[in-house]
Structures are given as structure tokens and as C-alpha cells.
Amino acid sequence: MTHRRILVPVLALAVFAAACSKDPPPPVEPAGPTAEEIAAQRRADSIRAAEAAAERERRAAEAEAERERRAMEQRMAAARTTLEEMIFFGYDESTLTAEAERVLRSKLDILRNSPQVMMRIDGHADERGSTEYNIALGNRRAEAVRAFFVSFGLDEGRFQIRSYGEERPLNPASSESAWARNRRAEFVITAGANQINPGM
Amino acid sequence: MPIARALETVDLRTRRPPSRASRVIAAGQRSVAGPLLAAAGSALVAAAVLATPAAAQDVDTRVPGVRLGMVYEGAYVPELAIRPFSGRFGGEGAASQVESILANDLDFSDRFRILSELPESLGGVRDIDYALWDRLGAVYLLTGTVEGSGNGFVLILRVHDVLYRQVAHEGTFRVPDPNDRGFRMAVHRASDQVVEWVFGEPGMAASRIAFSMQRDDGTKEIYVIDADGANLTRISDHRDLALSPAWSPDGGRIAYTAMTDDGWRIFEHELGSGESSRIEPRVGEYMTPEYLPDGRRLAFTIHEGATSGLYTWDLEDQCCLTNLTGGRFSDTNPSYSPDGRQLVFSSTRLGSAIPQIYTLDAGGGQPELLSPYRYGSQNSFFTAPDWAPFGDNIAFSGRVSRAGFFNILVARMGEGRRLTQLTAEGNNEDPAWAPDGRHIVFFGRRDWGSGLFVVDAASGRTRALLRGFEVGEPDWSPSM
Structure with a gap:
């Protein structure tokens, strides 16, 4: 989301600059990341998020297992x-x-x-x-x-x-x-x- | 006219220094009948003499129908004087030691009244002034000489009949050096010979008593002590619980029960070699060993599951486990008659958890109730029987109320199983007969503590043998 907010004004500025010049402007190198890069970024983002979620789940499961283990120990005792x-x-x-x-x-x-x-x-x-x-x-x-x-x-x-x-x-x-x-x-x-x- | 004598004139002299002063005390306490009953002064003696319904109120100490503290027999206790022993050829030093051991033994034999107030001048060593000894009240006079022989000593003993003014009995005894281990036992054997000369019956001075004793760490081991209280020695080394020792008829072995990793098992200890072996012909928990009179077989209890039974086992051939009794109850504490034809044991077979005493033919059959059980009684508890080596008497301990204490009882089998109660103070358990068939050792608890006691079943005179120890299950050896 942060990236997108920055990218939109930058693109707008580039189009405006091109319209004002007399000569056909040289092809403008896009200032931001390419679509592929954005997609890769999105993939990475979602993987990280998934990993974090998995970690949270794992920790919760561990804590649950520990609780169960303790409960079992108590029941065995x-x-x-x-x-x-x-x-x-x-x-x-x-x-x-x-x-x-x-x-x-x-x-x-x-x-x-x-x-x-x-x-x-x-x-x-x-x-x-x-x-x-x-x-x-x-x-x-x-x-x-x-x-x-x-x-x-x-x-x-x-x-x-x-x-x-x-x-x-x-x-x-x-x-x-x-x-x-x-x-x-x-x-x-x-x-x-x-x-x-x-x-x- | 039979003499009625008071029992339980408790006499707590252990290791009494055999001085003349203490013999005065002994002589005083040995007096019989008449005013002495009153002089003894205890409530017990009074109750015994009266034997009235009033006395019977004390249900805790009284077995119904049992005569307490009274023995009707014309027991004659002659006066014996002991002239200080002389020594020759190097025996001078040993003479007084020999004399003091002998004097102590003859006192503990409870067969003589030992005269103690002897005058300074007793006449010459060679010539006996019988008139003097007669005036002093002596019926018998014991003289002794200890002679050095280069290898230990020779003890010459003479028993003089003062009335007939002659030597009635005379004998010589080899005695090792006083530092030798066998010294005291050799003198004890001479003491027993004096008893046999005069009464024609065996003594018990040359014998030992085995028992269990608790150590500081709570474990119990088997110990042995001489009949006069000397030479306390530990013989087992289980470092756990060792209980219920039993002497073999030859005096060379002691069987006992001990806790092992597998439970209670029986061990046989060889006194000569110090070796012990475990006896375990089959699975089960083992208890209360006792030798048969043949010395070859051992009887004991095996518990297995809810049942228990008495068995015999041939020690020599390691064979022939034989079942005598058994069922869903506890049969324990076998003890054989001297001829081996019968045994007596303790059993809960009446259905109550509380044991009674039974006799049984050695070959098996129907056990016969001996203890005074009353139908429906949940309180009368009789256990730990021991058959006397002769005289056809069975001692056991009994309690007649749940809150009550145990006392030592004797069933006189030859007299219609008449019961006599020998104790009435404190708690008294686990009786065992001496080889003289007359004395009984038992475990007693008093307000000052507990220990081993010896009671004379004929006179009731009681002495403490070992005081201040947690002891139990004593068994008296044969004569040694």
C-alpha cells in the first residue's frame, strides 16, 4: 500500500513533463519498479505474512502442547x-x-x-x-x-x-x-x- | 503340707557383683512363705494369695480359671554356703574369679538359698569344721581349689553334706586361662555339675540365649548372650530385619528369619564357621523356624497368597518338604515335644484374626486347642508357644483383653493342662525354656524400658538379663 501511494504521483509527474516538452521526449525510463517486480514483491509479502502466521500458529500449538504436557504430567502425578x-x-x-x-x-x-x-x-x-x-x-x-x-x-x-x-x-x-x-x-x-x- | 510360694518377687539384679554384701540381699529375697509374702508387699502378691472374686476384677492381667502367681509344690530349697576358694601352684589369681562365677550361677539356678553372712574365721583349709557350718545354717557347703597346671587350671570342687559331716560329691574340672574365650563356659559347666550332683537334674548355667535386637538405624540383627548376662555378641550381619532365632539341638547352629530383596527368608547360621545359608525349597514368605529334636529337620511357616502352612524340611539331604498344616489362616511358631511325637503351634484357624495355641501329632491329623479360648471371644490372644525340653510343660504368651498386656503362661500337660500365669507386671512375650526345663527367658517391657527377663517357673523368681534394649523372640540354647 505504501508503495502504491508513492508510485501514482511519480507516474503522473512523468506524463506531465512529457506533455510540456517540444521534442518528442526520449522514452522515459519508468521511475518505479516494473510490474514483474511489483508482482514478485507481492508474492514475497504474502509469503512473509504466511510465514508469520504459521509461526504464530506453531507457537500457539507449542504452547498448547506444553499446556497439555503439563496437564498430563499433573494427571500422571x-x-x-x-x-x-x-x-x-x-x-x-x-x-x-x-x-x-x-x-x-x-x-x-x-x-x-x-x-x-x-x-x-x-x-x-x-x-x-x-x-x-x-x-x-x-x-x-x-x-x-x-x-x-x-x-x-x-x-x-x-x-x-x-x-x-x-x-x-x-x-x-x-x-x-x-x-x-x-x-x-x-x-x-x-x-x-x-x-x-x-x-x- | 505343700508350700504356697509367691511368684513374681521381681529381683532385678543383672551382672550383680558377686560380693558377700550382695549375697545378703539374695538370701533375704530368697526367703519363703509366711511373713515374706507380706513383706514382698506388692498388690500382685496379695491378689495371688487371696485369689478372690475381688482380685478377679482386674481382667487385664488375669486369665479366667488360671491360678496367678501360686505354685503348690513342696519345693525344698536347701541352704548352701560357699567357702572362699583357695588357689595353689599359680591358681591363686583365678580362684576368686572361678568362685564368683560359680556363686552367681548357683544363685541363678534358684535351687539353693545361698548363705552370705560368713564369719571371718572359717577354720583350717584342710579340715572342715562341720559344727561351725551347721551353726551357720548350711545344709550344703561348697569348697573349691584352683590349681595351676601349666596349661590352664584344674578346679577341684567338693559338695559337703553338713548334717552327715562328709563329702557328698567331688569332681575335678579343667578350666582354661581366664583370658581364654572358653573360660567362663568351663566354669558354668562346673556349676551345672554341682546342681546335678545335689538334685539329679540338669542346670542351665552353661548355655546361651539368642534373640533379635534393634540397632540405632532401625535394623535388627541376631545376638547371643550367656545365660548369666555375659558375652553379648552379634552373630548376623543382614543390615535389615533379622528375627526369630532358633537353636539347633546340638547348639552349633542358629536358624532365623530375615528380610531380603525377595521378602522374608530363613537362614541357617553355623556358629563355628560363621557361615550362613539360605533355606528356600519353594516360593513363599518364610517365618518362625524351629528345629525338630533330631536336629536334621527344620520346621517353619510358609505364607503364599492368602494361605499359610507349617512345613518341615530335611536340612541334611536338602529335600523332602513336608506340609503339616495349612489353610486360609496363619499357622506359625512350631515347637516340638522332646520326643518329637507332637508339636505345638499358634494359629488363627478359628476364623478370628486372633491366634490360639494348638497341639498336633507330628505325623499330622486334627489340631487340638490348648489355650483357654472362649467361644465368641475376639479378645483372648495366645501365641509364641515353646515346649519344654522335659517335664511336659508348654509356655506361651497370652492376653485376655484387647487393651490388656501379655503375660507368660505355662500349661502343665501332665497335670490336666493346668495353667499357671508367671508374670503380672508390664508386658511379657515370647517365652523360651532353658535346658533345665525350669527357667524361662522372655521379652519384657516395664515402665523403665524393655529387655530380656528370666523367670523360674518353679518359684516365680524373676531377674532381668539384659536391660534397656529393644529385643525380641529369645530362644534358649541346649546345655553347652
Whole structure:
């Protein structure tokens, strides 16, 4: 547009000058660019514009991908947190409470969508009862969790179980609240941690 | 007339310096019956003597139908005087060390009341002034001489019968130099010989106790300590959790459970070579090993999936895994009768998560309930049984209310399975019999901390063996 505005007055001036001279004027060299040049210029202009637009689109797409990647990471982290959320048991009990089953159900879809993920289920007990009984109890607790997953169609071979008995308390105090925290199953992802598929 | 004696006259002397002054204390505490019951003064003893409905209100410490703290037996505890040992030919220095170890052992045997207030003048070394010892109240007199032999020492012991004014028993014992590793055990063997001379029953001084102990970093290893509290030694090096040691009948090996990268597995440790090997005939989580009386087979628990069971395994031929029990419950802690015909174990097979004690024929069959389970009770918890090396008694730990503490119980199988409760203070678990079939080591927790205790099942006298440590699952060796 700028070029055109300049070119029009220049052409007009040349025509006027030619009309005023007595001799046939020598062929006037056009002062501005030729039509081809203008066309080339226009092509270049439009290419540049297209490139800029593409760059803008690319950047937007990148930003979108980054946002998605971050969102995915967050969902994977959330899925991992869900997988690792521990559950708690009653005193001398290895049966799953309603709350424990709710926590375990929240892990099911992630486990179904992430077949590479393998987990170790660690059963723990509070300090009451004999050391050896508590290892057996932790074993039964971990096994109850594995049986729950298997009953929902998950492959038993993905879950290793281990009992620490009373040896690894979350809270070493000797109180009802400490004991309640220590009667638990913990979840350790042993394979496929970077292949967690959080699903939709 | 049977003598009723109070149990749990708790006597917390560990590594007591064997001075005459401390023997005075010992003698005082050993007094029996009558005013001493009152003098002992604890609420427990009073409750035990009364055994009334009022006493039964304390459900936390009382197992229904179990006599607490009372033993009805005409146990005779004769007075023993120990004349200061003499030394000859270079044995002078060792004599007092030998004497103090012996005096300590004989006190811990709980079979003698050791006289401590000895006068300055005891008469000549050669001639025994029996009238003097009789006046002092001694029924038996122990004299000893330690002679240098160029290669260690020779200990000559004589047990005199003061009433009959004669030497009743006499023997010589080779004892290495006090700096030698075998010195204390050699003296302990002489102590056990004195017990056997007088009572015709084995002692337990020459023995050791294996147990697990927690280290500062939270790991647990297997340790061994002599029956008198000397020579605390670590024997495992797992740098993880090592638990539940069991002695082989020859005293040369210890089997135990340890956490590995694969889970709980059983190891057998050779004390002579210090080598250990992993025992793993099939997949599963392994627990609570115990040798059969033949020393050749090992019994243990394997957990696999939701089931567990007791198995035996031939260590010598590395073969013949045999299943004894099992199901969708936990069977743990096997322990065999001395003749190997029966075993006792702990199981949750009643359906409740809480274990009970069962006996079973070694060949299999139907387990028989031993612990005082009450139908519908979710509270009575009995575990960790151990069959005595003789005497047909089974010790185990039990709790009768969910909030309650554990106590040590003994089922006297020859007396219609009559139950006796040996403890009533603090928490008491994991009993194991001494080779004398009379003493029991257990893990105890008191308000001052925790440790290993030894109780005499005949008299109830209790002493702390190791105090201030997080310990567990003790097992007492055979005589060494």
C-alpha cells in the first residue's frame, strides 16, 4: 500500500513533463519498479505474512502442547498419588473397610489403563501383639489388597506383597491415634512408573 | 503340707557383683512363705494369695480359671554356703574369679538359698569344721581349689553334706586361662555339675540365649548372650530385619528369619564357621523356624497368597518338604515335644484374626486347642508357644483383653493342662525354656524400658538379663 501511494504521483509527474516538452521526449525510463517486480514483491509479502502466521500458529500449538504436557504430567502425578495412597485397617483386622475399598477402587482404572505398572503392596501392623504375629497379620493385609485387585480382573502377577509387621511404624508413639496410622497397607510402584496412563 | 510360694518377687539384679554384701540381699529375697509374702508387699502378691472374686476384677492381667502367681509344690530349697576358694601352684589369681562365677550361677539356678553372712574365721583349709557350718545354717557347703597346671587350671570342687559331716560329691574340672574365650563356659559347666550332683537334674548355667535386637538405624540383627548376662555378641550381619532365632539341638547352629530383596527368608547360621545359608525349597514368605529334636529337620511357616502352612524340611539331604498344616489362616511358631511325637503351634484357624495355641501329632491329623479360648471371644490372644525340653510343660504368651498386656503362661500337660500365669507386671512375650526345663527367658517391657527377663517357673523368681534394649523372640540354647 505504501508503495502504491508513492508510485501514482511519480507516474503522473512523468506524463506531465512529457506533455510540456517540444521534442518528442526520449522514452522515459519508468521511475518505479516494473510490474514483474511489483508482482514478485507481492508474492514475497504474502509469503512473509504466511510465514508469520504459521509461526504464530506453531507457537500457539507449542504452547498448547506444553499446556497439555503439563496437564498430563499433573494427571500422571495425580494418578501416581492415587496409586500410592495408603489404606488403613482395624485392630487385629485384615478385612478391608468401606473407606479402604473406596481408596482401592480409585486405583482400578489407572491400573487397568497402565498395564506396564507393577506394584508392591506392603502390609504393616501396630506394635501390639507379638512381632511374629504382626508379620503374619501384615502379610494377610497385603494379601487382602491383592485379592481385591484380582477380583476386579487385574493380573495377580503385577502385585508383589510384603509384610513389615510392626517394624516400620508411621508414628512410633504408643497411642490409639498412632496405632490407627500404623495399621496400614502402602503401595510402592516397582515398574512402569513413567508409563502411568491416567485415562480420560 | 505343700508350700504356697509367691511368684513374681521381681529381683532385678543383672551382672550383680558377686560380693558377700550382695549375697545378703539374695538370701533375704530368697526367703519363703509366711511373713515374706507380706513383706514382698506388692498388690500382685496379695491378689495371688487371696485369689478372690475381688482380685478377679482386674481382667487385664488375669486369665479366667488360671491360678496367678501360686505354685503348690513342696519345693525344698536347701541352704548352701560357699567357702572362699583357695588357689595353689599359680591358681591363686583365678580362684576368686572361678568362685564368683560359680556363686552367681548357683544363685541363678534358684535351687539353693545361698548363705552370705560368713564369719571371718572359717577354720583350717584342710579340715572342715562341720559344727561351725551347721551353726551357720548350711545344709550344703561348697569348697573349691584352683590349681595351676601349666596349661590352664584344674578346679577341684567338693559338695559337703553338713548334717552327715562328709563329702557328698567331688569332681575335678579343667578350666582354661581366664583370658581364654572358653573360660567362663568351663566354669558354668562346673556349676551345672554341682546342681546335678545335689538334685539329679540338669542346670542351665552353661548355655546361651539368642534373640533379635534393634540397632540405632532401625535394623535388627541376631545376638547371643550367656545365660548369666555375659558375652553379648552379634552373630548376623543382614543390615535389615533379622528375627526369630532358633537353636539347633546340638547348639552349633542358629536358624532365623530375615528380610531380603525377595521378602522374608530363613537362614541357617553355623556358629563355628560363621557361615550362613539360605533355606528356600519353594516360593513363599518364610517365618518362625524351629528345629525338630533330631536336629536334621527344620520346621517353619510358609505364607503364599492368602494361605499359610507349617512345613518341615530335611536340612541334611536338602529335600523332602513336608506340609503339616495349612489353610486360609496363619499357622506359625512350631515347637516340638522332646520326643518329637507332637508339636505345638499358634494359629488363627478359628476364623478370628486372633491366634490360639494348638497341639498336633507330628505325623499330622486334627489340631487340638490348648489355650483357654472362649467361644465368641475376639479378645483372648495366645501365641509364641515353646515346649519344654522335659517335664511336659508348654509356655506361651497370652492376653485376655484387647487393651490388656501379655503375660507368660505355662500349661502343665501332665497335670490336666493346668495353667499357671508367671508374670503380672508390664508386658511379657515370647517365652523360651532353658535346658533345665525350669527357667524361662522372655521379652519384657516395664515402665523403665524393655529387655530380656528370666523367670523360674518353679518359684516365680524373676531377674532381668539384659536391660534397656529393644529385643525380641529369645530362644534358649541346649546345655553347652
